[in-house]
Amino acid sequence: MKKIHIALLLLAVAGIVGMSFFVKDLTTQETFSTAKEKSGKYVVVKTKLDNSVPIEYDAVKNPNLTVFYAVDSKGHRSKVVYTEAKIKDMERSEGLDLNGYMRDGYFECNKIQAKCPSKYKDDPAQAKKNLASGSANQY
Amino acid sequence: MNYIGEHLLPGKLGHFFLLLSFVSSIGATLSYFISVQKSRSLANNAGAAQWKKLGRLFFALEVVSVFAVFSILFYIISNHYFEYKYAWQHSSRSLEKEYLLSCFWEGQEGSFLLWSIWHCVLGSLIIWKEKEWEGPVMTVIAFAQVLLATMLLGFPGLHMGSNPFLLLRNSGVLDNAPVFSDMSGGIRQDYLSMIKDGNDLNPLLQNYWMVIHPPVLFMGFASTIVPFAFAVGGLWTKKYSAWTKPALPWTLFSAAVLGTGIMMGAAWAYESLNFGGYWAWDPVENASLVPWLILVAGLHTLVIYRHTGNALRTTFLFLLLSFLFVLYSTYLTRSGDLQDTSVHAFTGEGITKWHLRIFLLLFALPGLGLFFQRYKSIPFIAKEEEASSREFWMFIGSLVLFLAALLIITMTSIPVFNKILGLFNGQEKTFSTIALGEDATYSYNRIQIFVALILGLITGFGMYLKYKSTGTAFLKKLFLPAVIGLIAGILVVYFGKVNYQEKTVGYMVAIWAAVVTAVFSLVANAGYIFTGLKTNLKRAGGAISHVGFTTLLVGILISSSKKEVLSYNTSGIFMDFGKGSKEKAGENLTLLKGVKTDMGKFWVTYAKDSVHPEKPLWYYNLRFERKDGKENFTLTPNAFVNYKNQQGLMANPSAKHYWDYDIFTYITSLPDPAKNADTSSFRTVKASVGDTVFYSKGFAVVKNVQSFRNIPNVPLGPNDSASVATLDIFARTGSRYEGKPILINKDGQTFLQTDTLAAESLVFQLQKVEGKKIELGVKESESIMQYVTLKAYKFPFINLVWLGTIITVLGFIISLFYRRQQGRISKARLKIVKPSERSVKV
Numbered sequence: 001m002k003k004i005h006i007a008l009l010l011l012a013v014a015g016i017v018g019m020s021f022f023v024k025d026l027t028t029q030e031t032f033s034t035a036k037e038k039s040g041k042y043v044v045v046k047t048k049l050d051n052s053v054p055i056e057y058d059a060v061k062n063p064n065l066t067v068f069y070a071v072d073s074k075g076h077r078s079k080v081v082y083t084e085a086k087i088k089d090m091e092r093s094e095g096l097d098l099n100g101y102m103r104d105g106y107f108e109c110n111k112i113q114a115k116c117p118s119k120y121k122d123d124p125a126q127a128k129k130n131l132a133s134g135s136a137n138q139y
Numbered sequence: 140m141n142y143i144g145e146h147l148l149p150g151k152l153g154h155f156f157l158l159l160s161f162v163s164s165i166g167a168t169l170s171y172f173i174s175v176q177k178s179r180s181l182a183n184n185a186g187a188a189q190w191k192k193l194g195r196l197f198f199a200l201e202v203v204s205v206f207a208v209f210s211i212l213f214y215i216i217s218n219h220y221f222e223y224k225y226a227w228q229h230s231s232r233s234l235e236k237e238y239l240l241s242c243f244w245e246g247q248e249g250s251f252l253l254w255s256i257w258h259c260v261l262g263s264l265i266i267w268k269e270k271e272w273e274g275p276v277m278t279v280i281a282f283a284q285v286l287l288a289t290m291l292l293g294f295p296g297l298h299m300g301s302n303p304f305l306l307l308r309n310s311g312v313l314d315n316a317p318v319f320s321d322m323s324g325g326i327r328q329d330y331l332s333m334i335k336d337g338n339d340l341n342p343l344l345q346n347y348w349m350v351i352h353p354p355v356l357f358m359g360f361a362s363t364i365v366p367f368a369f370a371v372g373g374l375w376t377k378k379y380s381a382w383t384k385p386a387l388p389w390t391l392f393s394a395a396v397l398g399t400g401i402m403m404g405a406a407w408a409y410e411s412l413n414f415g416g417y418w419a420w421d422p423v424e425n426a427s428l429v430p431w432l433i434l435v436a437g438l439h440t441l442v443i444y445r446h447t448g449n450a451l452r453t454t455f456l457f458l459l460l461s462f463l464f465v466l467y468s469t470y471l472t473r474s475g476d477l478q479d480t481s482v483h484a485f486t487g488e489g490i491t492k493w494h495l496r497i498f499l500l501l502f503a504l505p506g507l508g509l510f511f512q513r514y515k516s517i518p519f520i521a522k523e524e525e526a527s528s529r530e531f532w533m534f535i536g537s538l539v540l541f542l543a544a545l546l547i548i549t550m551t552s553i554p555v556f557n558k559i560l561g562l563f564n565g566q567e568k569t570f571s572t573i574a575l576g577e578d579a580t581y582s583y584n585r586i587q588i589f590v591a592l593i594l595g596l597i598t599g600f601g602m603y604l605k606y607k608s609t610g611t612a613f614l615k616k617l618f619l620p621a622v623i624g625l626i627a628g629i630l631v632v633y634f635g636k637v638n639y640q641e642k643t644v645g646y647m648v649a650i651w652a653a654v655v656t657a658v659f660s661l662v663a664n665a666g667y668i669f670t671g672l673k674t675n676l677k678r679a680g681g682a683i684s685h686v687g688f689t690t691l692l693v694g695i696l697i698s699s700s701k702k703e704v705l706s707y708n709t710s711g712i713f714m715d716f717g718k719g720s721k722e723k724a725g726e727n728l729t730l731l732k733g734v735k736t737d738m739g740k741f742w743v744t745y746a747k748d749s750v751h752p753e754k755p756l757w758y759y760n761l762r763f764e765r766k767d768g769k770e771n772f773t774l775t776p777n778a779f780v781n782y783k784n785q786q787g788l789m790a791n792p793s794a795k796h797y798w799d800y801d802i803f804t805y806i807t808s809l810p811d812p813a814k815n816a817d818t819s820s821f822r823t824v825k826a827s828v829g830d831t832v833f834y835s836k837g838f839a840v841v842k843n844v845q846s847f848r849n850i851p852n853v854p855l856g857p858n859d860s861a862s863v864a865t866l867d868i869f870a871r872t873g874s875r876y877e878g879k880p881i882l883i884n885k886d887g888q889t890f891l892q893t894d895t896l897a898a899e900s901l902v903f904q905l906q907k908v909e910g911k912k913i914e915l916g917v918k919e920s921e922s923i924m925q926y927v928t929l930k931a932y933k934f935p936f937i938n939l940v941w942l943g944t945i946i947t948v949l950g951f952i953i954s955l956f957y958r959r960q961q962g963r964i965s966k967a968r969l970k971i972v973k974p975s976e977r978s979v980k981v
Contacts, residue, residue, distance in 0.1 A: 003526055042577040084807075
């Protein structure tokens with residue numbers, strides 16, 4: 001066996017070890033109910049904001065706490081406690097991917113990926129809204 | 140129907156040039172292809188030269204059309220012709236001139252157009268400079284132009300491509316807005332008069348880095364096609380060796396430009412995005428880094444081949460893959476398949492994912508197919524390299540880079556895996572959708588830290604080795620730099636207090652080791668410039684790049700492991716999240732206007748704010764005072780508030796730069812302006828002196844009530860009176876304040892002078908006084924609260940990151956000139972001797 005083969009073998013092993021670390025770090029997408037079964041495990045839940053209840057965020061009281069309600073893909077609703085400042089345009093988001101743990105009675109999350117209309121300016125539906133409301137010449 | 144006020148000529152011209160560019164790129168591809176095929180057959184290579192000339196002609200036409208398209212689109216944007224969707228969507232009248240170009244890269248069409256322009260520039264350079272390889276290289280570039288042209292053509296009927304000259308009224312945007320309709324339901328003749336302004340450029344792109352970063356990055360992306368095309372040319376014409384000489388400077392060029400582009404993006408992220416740093420392993424960042432890593436791996440194997448004749452097959456593979464990964468990244472970031480995981484604002488709108496996938500396949504299949512078909516006939520050296528040879532360790536280093544790139548792209552491709560696995564999911568979900576775990580950054584870092592460690596080590600001693608065989612003499616030369624480097628590295632770790640304890644001990648030790656090897660490599664490479672190269676800077680490109688790269692590594696390691704959160708919230712109310720929760724004190728801190736707030740080593744005061752004259756861009760003046768009184772400075776983070784009908788804010792950070800660290804802050808939340816309309820009213824409370832009045836966050840005690848007569852500039856008559864109540868206010872936070880509302884009766888009229896306590900969002904009003912009894916108005920209102928919520932960090936040694944980048948790129952450029960010069964010298968020699976191709980014994 002050549003030296004280069006030994007080196008390749010070592011690198012392959014290193015790569016596999018690296019990959020296994022990565023695989024261990026992976027998590028799964030759940031719904032609120034399946035997340036409940038896995039409480040204590042960090043999961044991702046695809047949800048939509050429940051707009052019927054206002055988002056609670058008081059930067060003066062506690063700037064690191066946002067509380068709101070969200071509905072998952074199965075239609076289940078849950079209280080969500082987000083340990084960060086409220087993200088912008090949350091009310092108009094089209095979807096929220098919550099990253100966190102299912103606790104007793106609420107979902108505690110520390111990361112949210114929001115699908116915001118503002119993020120997608122190329123979205124014609126949003127463009128229409130902007131045009132119709134005449135916002136283009138607000139300033 | 141004719142519509143009033145439209146300028147249709149530029150659009151028609153633009154579309155004509157789009158078509159012309161499509162046709163001429165096809166013509167160029169075919170002509171160049173035929174010329175190469177003809178010149179390959181020795182028997183019948185007549186006509187090859189003519190075909191090549193025709194190819195040039197077509198390509199010249201292509202260059203003219205692409206530049207025409209670009210100019211016409213720029214004309215439309217700068218003249219605010221909002222009848223064109225592109226101008227309406229991406230610009231506005233108030234947009235500053237310097238950002239007009241940025242409109243190009245906000246949209247998909249403009250981005251691809253920019254890419255196309257760089258291909259034209261590079262292609263022209265190839266025709267001018269690389270006569271020998273013009274045929275095959277230009278075939279590949281012209282073919283890429285055909286595909287880029289299809290992205291912009293927008294074939295009617297077919298859902299393919301997106302025409303940047305599309306009229307707003309044809310785009311569907313106006314269709315469901317009744318204001319624009321006439322009686323018959325069509326669009327009104329004077330619709331244009333109702334569109335006063337465009338949608339404007341995304342505020343995040345209104346930053347000077349955004350003027351320069353995308354063109355440089357795109358030039359980097361576009362330039363990777365040149366090494367790819369040379370490699371394809373080598374395989375195609377079976378001249379497996381000759382292409383490597385001209386390809387080397389081009390590879391260096393590409394590595395320099397792409398590297399600069401990536402780091403400019405990092406600088407932009409640092410200055411105007413809010414993920415609190417310059418790098419976040421965001422998919423879009425990864426997608427640009429991976430081709431660069433593979434390109435640099437290919438660059439090293441190419442140098443190995445030029446010096447020793449080894450590693451030709453790997454060179455082919457790496458240079459092919461580098462461009463293919465540019466295409467894969469383009470698919471990843473622009474198809475919309477990544478939408479859920481990236482902070483970047485790209486969509487699948489306009490250019491479809493299938494189009495991007497086909498683009499990738501049309502290069503991957505012939506490129507890799509040719510590689511595997513010819514693999515056996517690519518020359519290689521059977522004898523194995525010495526372990527003490529430079530090429531052996533360079534090769535290992537390249538493999539490590541390649542492996543690192545593969546790991547990164549695998550982790551980035553999770554959405555793609557989900558998509559593929561999703562195809563096999565029937566009713567029962569066999570495969571659950573996967574996602575990156577809690578600390579995504581750590582998932583990347585703990586793997587890449589070892590890459591940094593190994594690269595530091597190899598680049599450190601590798602330079603002292605000689606090609607082919609070194610012997611043991613090198614050890615003597617290496618001894619001094621190794622000792623100095625090791626000591627310096629340990630000193631940096633020790634005195635720099637690199638103690639990153641948030642993760643495991645193993646990780647901390649890995650960081651230490653990586654810092655030490657990087658510092659060692661820095662010293663070793665710097666030393667090599669003097670000892671090994673006798674300070675001959677012309678030849679020192681490689682060593683200089685290594686110095687830069689290791690400086691960058693040290694900067695990355697220290698700035699990330701010693702990043703401090705300054706704004707840890709110590710005053711907020713914490714929720715108990717129970718066992719297992721890793722909840723720490725939050726990183727957001729709220730500053731009330733005018734209230735000095737405790738923040739780590741600083742006192743911070745939100746002093747004042749101001750607004751941009753033409754845009755809803757607010758600047759917040761935050762005064763930082765060191766607690767030890769040693770220095771004061773002001774930071775001005777800004778934010779677009781409720782910009783263009785969007786709720787909330789888009790914040791830009793502000794940083795105070797020192798040579799050894801940055802204080803970095805950005806706004807995360809502001810009072811909701813919708814709440815600013817003061818709707819709350821005064822609650823009247825009857826009280827006597829000594830009574831206690833409660834409010835939601837504390838209570839107030841009526842200390843006394845006094846009447847007084849001397850008010851400056853207000854003469855009081857005999858029937859007039861003035862009273863002041865003194866209130867002791869005890870806030871729940873433990874703070875104590877005093878309130879003095881005043882009641883004035885003058886000429887039969889009552890004037891209430893309220894006293895506002897901003898810190899408690901509390902307003903007092905003295906409504907009535909009867910001896911010791913008073914009526915007190917109490918109001919608690921959000922609207923009087925002026926505050927900002929922010930995050931603040933300290934980044935130590937961030938300047939090493941930027942400095943390292945600059946030195947690395949400088950090294951690439953020095954090498955580029957050196958290698959080109961070498962090429963000219965050997966060409967001159969070849970003219971004397973009989974031209975023969977360098978070949979390697981199999």
